[in-house]
Amino acid sequence: MRRFTSDELGMARIKGPFSKYLNWRETAILLALVKSVSPRVMIEFGCNEGVTAKRLLENLPTLEKYIGIDTPTKPTLVCQRTETPVNAGCYAADDPRFFYLESRTQVLRIKDLEPCDAVFIDGDHSMAAVLHEALMAKHHLRSPGIMVFHDFGNPAVQVTDALKQLQDEGWPIDCVENSWLAFMRC
Numbered sequence: 001m002r003r004f005t006s007d008e009l010g011m012a013r014i015k016g017p018f019s020k021y022l023n024w025r026e027t028a029i030l031l032a033l034v035k036s037v038s039p040r041v042m043i044e045f046g047c048n049e050g051v052t053a054k055r056l057l058e059n060l061p062t063l064e065k066y067i068g069i070d071t072p073t074k075p076t077l078v079c080q081r082t083e084t085p086v087n088a089g090c091y092a093a094d095d096p097r098f099f100y101l102e103s104r105t106q107v108l109r110i111k112d113l114e115p116c117d118a119v120f121i122d123g124d125h126s127m128a129a130v131l132h133e134a135l136m137a138k139h140h141l142r143s144p145g146i147m148v149f150h151d152f153g154n155p156a157v158q159v160t161d162a163l164k165q166l167q168d169e170g171w172p173i174d175c176v177e178n179s180w181l182a183f184m185r186c
Helices: 024-035 050-059 078-081 129-138 159-168
Strands: 043-045 065-070 096-102 115-122 141-150 171-178 181-185
Touching: 024 043, 024 050, 024 141, 024 181, 043 050, 043 078, 043 129, 050 065, 115 129, 129 141, 129 159, 141 159
Parallel strands: 043 065, 043 115, 065 096, 115 141
Antiparallel strands: 141 181, 171 181
16 A cells, blocks of 8 residues: 655645544545546545535535435444434535435445546445445546545544455555545546
């Protein structure tokens, strides 16, 4: 796995507020990664209240559509049970490019989503959910595209184990030093 510094990614300062799960620095790194593919359509698994979606929509003029996916049900892992959004997508709902899809990701099927240029995986952090979302994302990503994962290196969740499994299967996943972000260009 190659490691990148935030400076290598062209991180810029952006205005908040920011999600309590993704600080300003990680939001800026995410923005730089996604911006590198000039996305028209983006999908976020685990949009919560839509704060990150709002920041990306404000700073990515190429975005024509942002699909935020979340669920009102409790995540698989006990450590995430307090993260269920009260009003999913509410911060981005006033942007006409934002579309909220209520669904538990493990029940999503290929036909439920559309081709996209960028995907942010930050929902249920169980091994099964991360692997399912990654496979769904890979199926829908156009080239050149990017898939970004949050909570890589976080010992409380199973993202790292899921990404190591995908790497063992040949997925070219890289990570950003001093952050919980990993990514793959497609």
